[in-house]
Amino acid sequence: MFGTYAQNVHQLPSGDTSQYKSRKLHFDEANFVSAYYHQDGNNSAVTGGIGTEKLTDIANTFDLQLSKYNKQGKKNTFLFELGVDHYTSASSDKIDPNSISSASMSDIRIYPSVNWTHSNDETGNSYGFTGSYSQEYDYQSLGAGFNLTRLSKNKNTQFDFKLQAFLDTWKVILPVELRTDGYGSGSEGDSRGVGSEPRNSFNASFGLSQVINKSLQVELIVEPAYQHGLLATKYQRNYFTDGSLRAETLPDNRYKLPIGARLNYFLGDRFVIRTFYRYYMDNWGIRAHTAEIEVPIKLSSFISVSPFYRYNNQKGTRYFAAYGQHDPTVQYFTSDYDLSTLNSSFYGTGIRFAPPKGVFGWQHLNMLELRYGHYSRSTNLTSNIISLNLKIK
Numbered sequence: 001m002f003g004t005y006a007q008n009v010h011q012l013p014s015g016d017t018s019q020y021k022s023r024k025l026h027f028d029e030a031n032f033v034s035a036y037y038h039q040d041g042n043n044s045a046v047t048g049g050i051g052t053e054k055l056t057d058i059a060n061t062f063d064l065q066l067s068k069y070n071k072q073g074k075k076n077t078f079l080f081e082l083g084v085d086h087y088t089s090a091s092s093d094k095i096d097p098n099s100i101s102s103a104s105m106s107d108i109r110i111y112p113s114v115n116w117t118h119s120n121d122e123t124g125n126s127y128g129f130t131g132s133y134s135q136e137y138d139y140q141s142l143g144a145g146f147n148l149t150r151l152s153k154n155k156n157t158q159f160d161f162k163l164q165a166f167l168d169t170w171k172v173i174l175p176v177e178l179r180t181d182g183y184g185s186g187s188e189g190d191s192r193g194v195g196s197e198p199r200n201s202f203n204a205s206f207g208l209s210q211v212i213n214k215s216l217q218v219e220l221i222v223e224p225a226y227q228h229g230l231l232a233t234k235y236q237r238n239y240f241t242d243g244s245l246r247a248e249t250l251p252d253n254r255y256k257l258p259i260g261a262r263l264n265y266f267l268g269d270r271f272v273i274r275t276f277y278r279y280y281m282d283n284w285g286i287r288a289h290t291a292e293i294e295v296p297i298k299l300s301s302f303i304s305v306s307p308f309y310r311y312n313n314q315k316g317t318r319y320f321a322a323y324g325q326h327d328p329t330v331q332y333f334t335s336d337y338d339l340s341t342l343n344s345s346f347y348g349t350g351i352r353f354a355p356p357k358g359v360f361g362w363q364h365l366n367m368l369e370l371r372y373g374h375y376s377r378s379t380n381l382t383s384n385i386i387s388l389n390l391k392i393k
Contacts, residue, residue, distance in 0.1 A: 028065040028077070029366070030392040035059045039375075039383035045236040045248070046094050046175075049323040049335030053381060057087040077128075079115040084108065095235045096176040096185060109136040117147065124151035124158075138171040138186060139199075160207035168199040173235045178247055199229035209262075217264045221278075225256040238333045239324045248334050250319060256282045270298040286339065288314040296352075306350040308373075316341035337379045348373030359390075367391040 041053035063081040070076060088106040117128030132143035145164040151157065172195040173186040184192030202225065209219035232250040239245055260278035267273060273295055280288040294308035317339045319332045326333045350371035359365040369389040376382045 023069050023071070025066055025068045028067050028393070030062070030064045032390045032392075033059075033061045033387060035385055035387035037383060037385045039381060041379065041381035043337040043379050043381065044094065045233070045334070045336035045338075048237040048239045048245075049337065051094060052090045054090040055087060057085055059083070059085040073121075075119045075121055077115075077117045077119065079117070081113045081115075083111040085111075095173065107137045109134065111135075113143070115145075115147075119149075124155055125149060130164075132166075138173055139168055141166050141168040143167075156211040158207075158209045160205070160209075162203075162205040164201075164203045166201040166203075168201070168229070170197050170199055170230050171195070172197055172230070174247055175235055175237050175245075177237075177245060197230035199227065199231060201225065201227045215266045217262075219262040221258075221260040221262070223256075223258045223260070225258075227254040227256075228252060232334070233336070236334070236336060238326055238335050240326045240328045240333075241324065242328045244328060246333070248336070250332050250334060251284070254282055254284060256280070272296045284339070285318040286314065286316060288312060302353060302355040304352045306352065306371075308348060308350075310346040311343070312346075312377075313343045314341060337381070340379065342378045344375065344377030346373055346375045364392050365390065366393040 035058070037055075037057040037059070039053060039055050042051065043049055044051040044053050061081060061083040063079060065077060065079050067075055067077045086106070086108050111132065111134035113130060113132035115128055115130040117126050119126030126147075126149045128147045130143070130145035130147070132141075132145070134141040134143070143164065143166045145162065147163075148161040150159045171186050174183065174194075176185075179185075182192055184190045184194040186194050204224050206222045207219055209217065211217050229252060231252060231254055232248045234247045236248040237245055238248055258278050258280045260276065263275045265273040265275075274293065276290075276292040278288075278290045280286065280290070290310065290312045292308065292310040294306055296304050296306040298304045317334070319330075319334050320337075320340045321327075321333065321335060323335060326335075348371065350369055352367065352369040353359055354367040357363060359368045367390070371385075371387045371389075373385050374382070375384070
């Protein structure tokens with residue numbers, strides 16, 4: 001990929017040629033990220049808020065960035081990304097505990113995307129479009145997006161705008177106890193049909209960043225979102241005070257409004273203090289505060305470590321109740337502890353290598369980063385994640 005394009009050397013026009021930009025398609029960089037995630041807990045929503053939450057996921061993404069200049073000297077950047085995840089879930093295997101394996105006990109998710117961005121190197125302004133696709137056993141999704149960046153004349157103020165739409169189709173998989181005669185399981189090889197429902201999501205992001213001085217940068221972020229369609233996970237059981245059982249039922253629309261702020265302070269040549277705060281609210285009654293700090297420390301000219309800590313406090317939705325605590329007269333109900341009142345902590349560190357002669361002496365392997373994080377929350381859910389990031393330039 002590094003030797004695909006070549007050209008003969010021609011005599012350039014006389015005069016200043018420092019601004020000359022080749023219009024050949026140019027390789028910018030490639031990134032490979034691989035992560036292993038494992039969690040455990042005892043509040044599975046599949047079995048009504050009790051039972052194992054064991055899950056493992058191996059996620060891999062690869063992206064390739066190419067660019068070329070047009071006749072007007074404007075830059076066109078093409079970003080191709082492919083993601084492949086494989087997970088196993090003990091709780092999802094309880095959709096039908098009488099079978100050897102449910103449809104969602106393990107699965108592979110594939111999600112390619114492509115982005116084109118047109119930019120002006122002199123002003124820093126740009127705009128672009130994104131297309132994406134995602135599929136796993138019970139849904140498929142088509143996505144489209146638009147991105148816009150505008151900078152002030154002195155380039156100390158930057159405005160970013162993003163707009164995304166995801167059009168999803170979900171298979172309506174039900175717990176085995178709630179299936180009517182002839183209703184399928186959603187498993188491969190099961191010829192019986194299952195219903196399907198749409199779920200559409202529309203997200204916007206407004207970001208305004210400002211360079212205060214050479215040491216301090218701040219950013220304000222507002223990310224409104226709207227969802228419509230099947231927002232409940234129908235194979236998640238809910239148990240009521242009268243002993244009855246129903247599939248999770250939630251409103252078919254949801255408005256979300258996260259408002260966040262970032263503050264980065266450069267403390268000399270060796271330390272950076274990165275802070276983030278976000279307030280979240282939605283029309284389901286969830287309110288949440290998230291605060292995060294990360295302190296990259298430069299140990300040498302090419303090695304740095306980045307310890308981090310994030311705290312989250314959440315007031316749960318009005319529709320949540322624990323196992324067997326739902327009122328039979330309510331219209332909407334869930335026992336998914338992700339939507340409950342909780343607090344959580346996530347902490348860990350990363351180490352980054354970027355030697356001038358390349359990682360392991362390979363000039364093109366520009367950077368290697370390892371990160372580890374441990375997550376725990378008040379519902380007794382714990383998880384660990386380790387990730388590897390390789391950058392090739």
